[in-house]
Amino acid sequence: MKCPHCIIEVNPDFQQRYIGSDADGYWSIFTMLCPNPKCKKLIIDLAGGGDISRNNAGQITGIQNIKSRISVKPISSSRPPVPIEVDEEYASDYREACLILSFSPKASSALSRRCLQNVLRGKAGVKKGDLSKEIQQVIDERSLPSHLAESIDAIRNIGNFAAHPIKSTSTGEIVEVEFGEAEWILDVLETLFDFYFVQPAILKIKKDALNKKLSDSGKPLMK
Numbered sequence: 001m002k003c004p005h006c007i008i009e010v011n012p013d014f015q016q017r018y019i020g021s022d023a024d025g026y027w028s029i030f031t032m033l034c035p036n037p038k039c040k041k042l043i044i045d046l047a048g049g050g051d052i053s054r055n056n057a058g059q060i061t062g063i064q065n066i067k068s069r070i071s072v073k074p075i076s077s078s079r080p081p082v083p084i085e086v087d088e089e090y091a092s093d094y095r096e097a098c099l100i101l102s103f104s105p106k107a108s109s110a111l112s113r114r115c116l117q118n119v120l121r122g123k124a125g126v127k128k129g130d131l132s133k134e135i136q137q138v139i140d141e142r143s144l145p146s147h148l149a150e151s152i153d154a155i156r157n158i159g160n161f162a163a164h165p166i167k168s169t170s171t172g173e174i175v176e177v178e179f180g181e182a183e184w185i186l187d188v189l190e191t192l193f194d195f196y197f198v199q200p201a202i203l204k205i206k207k208d209a210l211n212k213k214l215s216d217s218g219k220p221l222m223k
């Protein structure tokens with residue numbers, strides 16, 4: 001496993017502490033100290049199970065049949081990290097939208113819609129309007145591959161905000177959404193990050209390398 005603090009590969013070595021039961025089941029805290037000398041941070045997970053395990057003396061040793069396990073320290077999301085190529089002004093909204101997804105899909109989607117709007121304005125150059133109209137501009141310009149254009153188009157149906165002009169004028173507006181809908185906006189943002197930031201950066205590295213070769217052999221550079 002990778003330590004969620006330092007992202008270095010470490011051997012899982014969790015200690016379990018049973019903390020009690022409630023109407024939802026049985027609960028334990030799993031802790032381990034990251035062995036990386038530069039990190040040395042405690043990793044803490046809260047887990048819920050459907051049953052308990054006991055030792056030969058009948059004492060409770062922990063939980064079984066684990067149904068949920070969330071990271072408490074660090075608070076983290078299960079989504080992949082933002083690629084380093086993405087500018088911080090977009091990345092920070094996305095990161096926070098990921099963090100709060102499981103606690104509040106509504107708040108998450110408010111942040112991720114704002115992030116989407118900023119990406120469309122900053123990278124696709126759309127004229128400021130409401131998000132629904134901005135999405136229409138991008139689709140009309142045909143600057144995106146069709147699968148991406150369709151994915152963005154689908155966001156307009158989320159929370160039905162395309163049908164409510166007042167709601168759609170402000171992306172920070174709280175709209176009723178399902179978990180899966182909020183997750184979908186993050187999925188779309190992820191593919192947009194790849195399209196607008198990651199792929200151009202990869203191409204630039206390749207182009208620079210080619211131009212270096214051309215320049216070394218006295219040939220005209222590729223524009």
Ligand SMILES: [Zn+2]
Nearest residue numbers: 003006034039
């Ligand atoms: Zn660590």
